[in-house]
Amino acid sequence: MTAHQILALCGSLGARSSNAAALDVIEDVLASHDDITVTRWGSVAAIPIFDPSAAEPSAIADQWLSAAGSCDALVVAAPEYAGSLAGGVKNALDWLVGSAGLYGKPVAIVSCGTTGGRFAREELHRTLTWQGAFVVTALGVSAPRTKTDADGRFADAATIDELDRVAQQLYASLSMTPDERGTLAASTRRGILAEQIVGPTAV
Ligand SMILES: Cc1cc2nc3c(=O)[nH]c(=O)nc-3n(C[C@H](O)[C@H](O)[C@H](O)COP(=O)(O)O)c2cc1C
Numbered sequence: 001m002t003a004h005q006i007l008a009l010c011g012s013l014g015a016r017s018s019n020a021a022a023l024d025v026i027e028d029v030l031a032s033h034d035d036i037t038v039t040r041w042g043s044v045a046a047i048p049i050f051d052p053s054a055a056e057p058s059a060i061a062d063q064w065l066s067a068a069g070s071c072d073a074l075v076v077a078a079p080e081y082a083g084s085l086a087g088g089v090k091n092a093l094d095w096l097v098g099s100a101g102l103y104g105k106p107v108a109i110v111s112c113g114t115t116g117g118r119f120a121r122e123e124l125h126r127t128l129t130w131q132g133a134f135v136v137t138a139l140g141v142s143a144p145r146t147k148t149d150a151d152g153r154f155a156d157a158a159t160i161d162e163l164d165r166v167a168q169q170l171y172a173s174l175s176m177t178p179d180e181r182g183t184l185a186a187s188t189r190r191g192i193l194a195e196q197i198v199g200p201t202a203v
Contacts, residue, residue: 025167
């Protein structure tokens with residue numbers, strides 16, 4: 001049995017973050033497979049602002065490059081702020097461009113937030129694809145505070161099922177060919193773009 005390392009990245013620093021809660025569910029599902037080890041990246045805020053002219057990346061940037069480069073798959077859960085992907089996640093991904101650390105790897109993306117984060121997912125899909133990754137599954141969770149319990153854990157059965165589906169699809173993608181991952185990535189993108197735009201840009 002091949003062991004797979006999955007890296008999880010949360011784009012929110014918020015207390016009782018719904019994106020962190022989504023990762024909790026996804027990580028539990030993934031970890032139920034004997035051949036999976038999941039590691040959550042500590043804090044997106046620890047990653048310095050990308051500097052292409054730095055002679056050497058700082059120790060923490062180096063750790064991030066190493067974590068992303070050595071994983072077999074990535075799962076990102078990030079909020080949308082002001083109609084765009086949370087900046088810390090974009091910054092973390094910018095570090096990886098020159099390393100090709102995500103090239104060919106499957107990625108799952110989730111955005112929990114008021115509208116379900118269509119723009120955040122669209123931007124995540126775009127920047128990850130430009131780095132050669134395959135976004136094989138995506139989920140937007142709207143109004144997450146109505147779907148969590150007093151401790152901030154997801155309690156809504158339909159949402160938990162959807163998060164389970166995301167985890168299982170990422171797991172299944174580990175044994176897919178690049179062509180199969182590419183087909184899934186194209187259909188994931190079509191699914192995101194087909195969603196109704198919610199917010200000021202809808203007018
Ligand atoms: C400054 C700010 C801007 C926001 N902009 C958006 C937005 O454009 N679209 C959206 O769906 N939610 C937006 N939200 C709501 C967040 O997505 C929501 O608070 C989300 O739950 C944050 O993620 P977390 O629960 O993981 O911390 C915004 C929240 C803040 C504080």
